[in-house]
Amino acid sequence: MIEWFSFSMMPALLLILGGLVLPLFKGISQKAYSLLIPILVLFCMTQIEAGTFGEIDFAGVSLAIFKVDKLSMVFGWVFAIMALVGNIYSLHISDTGQRVAAFLYMGSAFLVVFAGDWFTLLAGWEIMAFASAYLVFASRKEPAVKAGFRYLMVHIAGGVMLLGGIVLHGLDTGSYLFGAIDGAQEGGIAYTLILIAFMLNAAVPPLNAWLTDAYPEATVTGAVFLSAFTTKTAVYVLIRTYPGAEVLIGFGVFMALYGVVFAVLENDCRRLLGYHIVSQVGYMVAGVGIGTEMALNGASSHAFAHILYKGLLFMGAGAVIHMTGKRKLTELGGIYRTMPWTVALYMIGAFAISAFPLFSGFVSKSMVVAAAAGDHHATVALLLMLASSGTFLHTGLKLPYYMFFGKDSGLRPKEPPINMLLAMGIAAFFCIAIGIFPGPLYNILPYAVDFEPYTGVHVTESLGILMFTLLAFVLLLKYLDPENTVTIDTDWFYRRGATVFMWLANKPVALWEKTIVTLADGLGLNTLHRLSKHSQTIDTHVVDGAVNGVAKSAMKGGRLLRRLQTGIVSHYILAMAIGLFLVIAVYVLVEGVL
Amino acid sequence: MxxxxxxxxxxxxxxxxxxxxxxxxxxxxxxxxxxxxxPYIHNFWDAIPGWGALFGFFACALIIFVSKFIGKKGGLMKKEDFYD
CATH class of the missing domain: 1.10.287 (Helix Hairpins)
Structure with missing residues (x-):
């Protein structure tokens, strides 16, 4: 019997079809609907069992549409929680388009984490790119539309690389089932193309600039969804396909520090947070590269914790932008007086990302660092600790100081709408609950956990790093004042580099084209004219002459034959008799000779 | 409260x-x-009491100065209308 239903297909189906149906609802019923669907998704998550569903044989190729195991469940659970939190946060908006885009985006992210074959994955990957781009376009300002366009172009390029990689990989191995890519293929075209496509979505430098370019331009609510899904689905597929690929260790560590350095220079509050997505995803990418069970557990659990605390931080910064209309640190400050709840909830996210004891980052990030230390990657562990200090410095100190405290900007905004605070409260609850009781998170990780975060030395060492970072921050505060600048990142190559490209197109390439055209017009075209004249002469004299000659001969022969046709029957009979006589004479002669 | x-x-x-x-x-x-x-000494710093404090302080200072140096001397920080 063909199985036709499995709960593994439900989250993607509910969100994608639910998103398409959503415009039929208006006003309050649309808002209720936007909460009902994520609640149903959470219910489905409790019912999903590990296994493969939708195995079909298509044109001789075995496919499996959905596949669920412990690793995909970790991401599925946190996606489902974030779907509900994000929708509560955006309950006040009445922009149907944004809601539909967010639903399609989340649904396609589920399609990726529950994909059983490469084609399901590709479908999810592409829908994600388009749906998420809408969340950038939806703020409708000119810089947002431009940034959204760049975002889309970069992701389409990534999607094409992924498609190319998948086809080549399928031809090499004969299988389109989604799974680990054999390390023996390292250096091959398929291996490299897929790796680059995945690294692009994980925002690994130099392929990171799409993130910090577009996320700050997105709508307040859209950025919350964006911060959760794209980079984390990329982490998921990296864990699945490239565990232990050593090249990722170097990239991961570089990323963790890259984000920290750029965050020092940044003035836009959400762009600063964007650089810390890059930095935090660096820990996960490094974990994938180390590839031990503990490192992969660390990468998975850190992704889980990260989605919630980063969502919370984006919600906090978004609340400030929503209430003040300002996004630059140089224009903010002193608003703690009227937004204390926003400050407190934001700070819970900041403590979580900084890995303070009793907060979620402490139990997840340290697993990656410990895996590096335990696997004889001392330098890696040390550099990741350096990035930890930078994380607290920016998201925990610099950003809240200049956004909420610091110089008084004179702004006196109210607290954001209650739904925003509620969503932040739920995310904050998880940040603390995971930090105090890591057991339930550890239990759902792909491998058995043999790690105890709360040892005396780990707590005192972490507190030492963090609190002395605070001391240095207070002493060096004057060097950290944000400045009214933009920072050049690798997007320079397609923003300014594009003008170089246009110059190349307008000057040397155009000149070359003109030369070719002139040559073709002069030398080429004249030769062609002469050639065609000659062939016309040949045509008239030789070909036509021959045809006419044949026709004239046929006409002469016809006239001759006409004379023989007298119309008298006795002449015809005589001709037949002579003919018969000749045939018999020939026959007798030939017979006689033989 | x-x-x-x-x-x-x-x-x-x-x-x-x-x-x-x-x-x-x-x-x-x-x-x-x-x-x-x-109980576990994986790396040399695991044995040094006060290592975290020392590391945190100098790491923070290092990040601030190195980043600002790269930003200012490396020409990464540009005026806001750079891309306009």
């Missing part, structure tokens, strides 16, 4: 108390770091 707590960290009149509180916390952390068990 939340309002008062947040106000304590923002209001200038608590600056002295905040400093004293910070110093007390820093001292407690260092003392605690000297007293804890160190």
């Amino acid at each position: 939340i309002g008062k707590l947040v106000n304590f960290f923002g209001d200038k009149k608590y600056t002295t108390i905040r400093w004293r509180l910070l110093i007390v916390i820093l001292i407690i952390i260092i003392i605690a770091d000297f007293m804890v068990d160190r």
